[in-house]
Amino acid sequence: MLLNLAHRAQVSNYQSLLTYILGEKLGIVVDFLLAIFLFLGISTMLSASGAVFYEHLYLPKTIGIFLAYLLVGFFLLSGKKGMIYSYNFLVPVKLILFLLVSGYAALFFDRTYLEMNTVVISSHNIRSWGIASLLYVAYNFALAMVVLIEYQSVTARRDGVIGAVWGGIILGILVMLNYTAMFKFLPAVLEYEVPMLYVAGKISIPAKLVYTLMLWLGIITTAIAYTYGFAQRLSNFTGLKYGLCLxxxxxxxxxxxxxxxxxxxxxxxxxxxxxxxxxxxxxIGKSAQDIGKEIYYNIGQLWNAPRR
Structure with a gap:
């Protein structure tokens, strides 16, 4: 839907897309708020990188933070090209690592030797899962918009649709593997903020390190999206060179x-x-409006055709 609308409107940055779907005045307000959250997102991902190094690799937090800082700067120095190349390289690596660990845990790991656990589940968490899921999906969509809109200028409309379909299929398979893997470790996984790290640790120490690497690559790709979106916006707003804004x-x-x-x-x-x-x-509203106009136009063409 996103890429289809981007091709329809011929826009290749998220600011233009916001103006197209929300109007000029409201688009400016949302663009400003989104820019603030993109900047805060950079800080959050730097902190997340430090947390992974400190909590799971037992290394100083500052190493994780500055390594993320250097990698993000390295990948984005060439602008849009660097962002696209980084995603084309890092995302497949991340998916392969995820598939190795989750696939093994889901399909081959024997649960015979797992210990028994008792976990108390809070009713508050059960009641709020729907809102939490909606906010999570919406947050990820807003971030995806910043990245995917840049592909409009380098992909055809048909290729974008095909890519979206295959992406959905692959993600669906990964979700099922992830769920199956964690299901084997219920209820113990409910005690952990990152359940799959617990699952990977039960497989072996190398498996946990592989999954930790996958998790960290996910942080880096997210940091790249945040940083590119904010630096590009800052450059457009101030007129300063992109490299300096980065x-x-x-x-x-x-x-x-x-x-x-x-x-x-x-x-x-x-x-x-x-x-x-x-x-x-x-x-969704803008897409429905455009589709409705197209259907109305086609019906009108069919209705008038026999009279010509």
Missing amino acids: IMSITLALPLGMQDFSILVGRIYPVFGILGVFILAGL
């Missing part, structure tokens, strides 16, 4: 990135999700 963006995000990851996530992501819901609703 360095400014990730450098200014460093102090906040030193803060605790869980605090940043708890305060930033829910609000970002609400903004994503608003953007997603606008996209």
